[in-house]
Amino acid sequence: MESIQAIVDTVNGIVWGPITLVLIVGTGIFLTLRLGFLQVRDLPYALKLTFSKSKNKDKNEKGDISHFQSLMIAMAATLGIGNMTGVASAVLLGGVGALFWMWLAAFFGMATKYGEAILAVKYRTVNHKGEISGGPMYYIEKGLGWKWLAVLFALFGFLASFGIGNMTQSNTVAGSLQATFNINPWVTGIILMALTALVLLGGVRGIGRVTAIFVPFLALFYIAGGLIIVILNITEVPAAFAVIFEAAFNPEAVGGGAIGLAIRYGIARGVFSNEAGLGSAPIAAAAAKTDYPGRQALVSMTGTFLDTIVVCTITGLVVVMSGLHLQFGADAAPVITGEAFDFFLPGLGNYIVVFSLIFFAYSTILGWSYYGEKCFGYIFGDRNTIYYKIIFCLVILFGAVQSVQLVWDLADIFNGLMAVPNLIALCLLSGVIVSETNKFREVRRKEKEEERKQKLAG
Template identity: 85%
Template sequence: MIQQIVDTINGIVWGPITLFLIVGTGVFLTFRLGFIQVRSLPYALKLVFTKSKKGDKKEKGDITHFQSLMTAMAATLGIGNMTGVASAILLGGVGALVWMWVAAFFGMATKYSEAILAVKYRTVNHKGEISGGPMYYIEKGLGWKWLAVLFALFGFLASFGIGNMTQSNTVAGSLQATFNINPWITGFVLMVLTALVLLGGIRGIGMINAVFVPFMALFYLSGGFIIILLNITEVPAAFAVIFEAAFNPQAAGAGAIGIAIRYGIARGVFSNEAGLGSAPIAAAAAKTDYPGRQALVSMTGTFLDTMIVCTITGLVIVMSGLHLQLGADAAPVLTGDAFESFLPGFGNYIVVFGIIFFAYSTIIGWSYYGEKCFGYIFGDRNTIYYKIVFCIVVMIGAGQTVQLVWDIADIFNALMAIPNLIALCLLSGVIVSETNRFREVRKREKAEAKKLAG
């Protein structure tokens, strides 16, 4: 009965209007910003992987550019990159991968826009910590307090789905299948580990993720790269199958194009979170001199998440052919089985430990998002109650049924995205203005650099 109700709501909130709004907002912002995700990506990546200027330490903010991105990446680099990709392929066919890429390309402009507004409209709470995100730019930029509260409510509730139950549930399922560990034991351990980190606040979260995220990403990506390099001759055929299924599903033996689009976009958003309004909450905490600079850093998160990590997962699954043999409920094990088929006795462990690292970091990242949303509604002084409940739900989620957990997460993702996307469209003039302002700054910086070089 509960599953039927959830399925009905899911079908409504993830209907054509929401899908159009998500992709349409990205397309709209891409054109308004002159394809910034193409023109500025090299500089954005340089900002991520080079040391911040010494002067940045004097800027407002709680964490560095890199720590901010890693906190956002901690929340996005999760089971969406493994189980989410597998789920998209099983439910929407391999063509869903193309629609994940399309959504991610335009989502980079969306992610950039979210961050630029988050930094511009951020504020300082009673603890002296930075608070920002869609609830603040909706209230300050649009003057719509009611919509800001609505976003914060959905964000607070979403943190228990996308950033909590789905993560602990997948970790518990993987450990039970691989090592026969009781899900409730896994849930308890995750709850304790989460509670320990939450005591450190955003600075503690930022420092941990700055080390944790690069390590876990390299660990998982190394396994994927090895498989692809050892089977490089099969890669062109895999891409051919993917694109044929996306645009000619009958010929590829897949389902309807609409199904591929629906699951490709839904799981893509679950993975990279572009448009949800979650990542700008972390972006707002960054030490930066201009909103545009941090916005470029945030934009790279979508590129790294979907274009790199999800693509590697998708290629390994397609090359394995296992998606043709398993049912829709096999998403939790498909990626592990695919890796194992290429690296017997070792591949499954790459995915299992990848899931543990990715899911735990996502729980930590989303705890911060949920805390900020909760604090916006109920006051920062009361966030301790949120932290306690969040930790308890980590354990509860480990023992729930997989489909119900994922479907609830999908619902709150959509409900959270809608107020945020409306705000991005209505505040697009501010986004363009801040972008132009930063372009002038970049021109001056380039001129100064030329003088020094000359």
């Protein structure tokens, strides 16, 4: 078993090595330049589009779920262990400067997420049940004509869903509940399996309805806990930011390691958290009711902003202000966030993190169940997805009662391999992304003109 683990570790290091990380960030930079820094000038409208109740231009358009529900499915899959353990791991392995590189990767990742979503909506299709299907496998096949590469992406996505989107999550929940409340992992596994099965029976609409309620609640719960700490210690925030920025470019000055480690772990953990470039989120984006691909793409782009710039920043600030990262080794990543919260809110902080971890992990299971189902359906046919749902639910129980380090590492590999076909397609189809963006900008110009006329008339 040790030899197998060693081989997996080696492959994992290659898959998530410098080449892949440069490719991910490089694609984001490339799309940012081609789109004219869209993530800066269009973010206010994107946030308004996401959270305001529109006069809904899209409610009668083709699609299964609303803009908001689509975003919540994607956020359900991305909000998770990466926002807590992942951030702590980046700080412990790369120094506090890793947070800056995490932000930078997220900034360019917003353009990547936008590009993924615009292609997902443009090339989406309708299956035999009348449901929308879309994502990298469809824009690779229909946009590039490379069926073999599309199948490869779907295969990696299907396999990754059982690991990073299933067993590792149920195992984390079971371990947390056993450690905190002495609940038997079998009990946790059975309950998780049953709750997931109930939601999956409702299809994408059921997942959309649950996550639209569930995800905002869990995100606000965790954010509120972090903001309370930040506000109560507001005088320490400027110093924390100063240390982060100094460490990003001169880590040795603040007791850190090499700058390369800060860049590597900051980017790697940022990508793990927001999944920009991996090709998972556009599968949910394709199902949204929207009149133009560009409108949904802007909504999808906000997911990276909320995940990394907001949630991960709160985690990072709490850890840095606590100073505990200077006292723990790299193996303390799973517990340091809870310790940091408890440092500021004794007796309460750790419970905030534990409950958030449980909710985040469950939401990840829901989000990835949809991704895996669509990848499975692409390879084996939509009529057979019921078998995937059954197996997916059973694997939740298995993960809850097993040690799954090897499975986690294998899932990391498949997760990383998903990115390669997707990034190739994004670069080669960048002309389509720009064309669709220009079309929507013209639509927006006309909408603004109409709004201006209505204001003058009113």
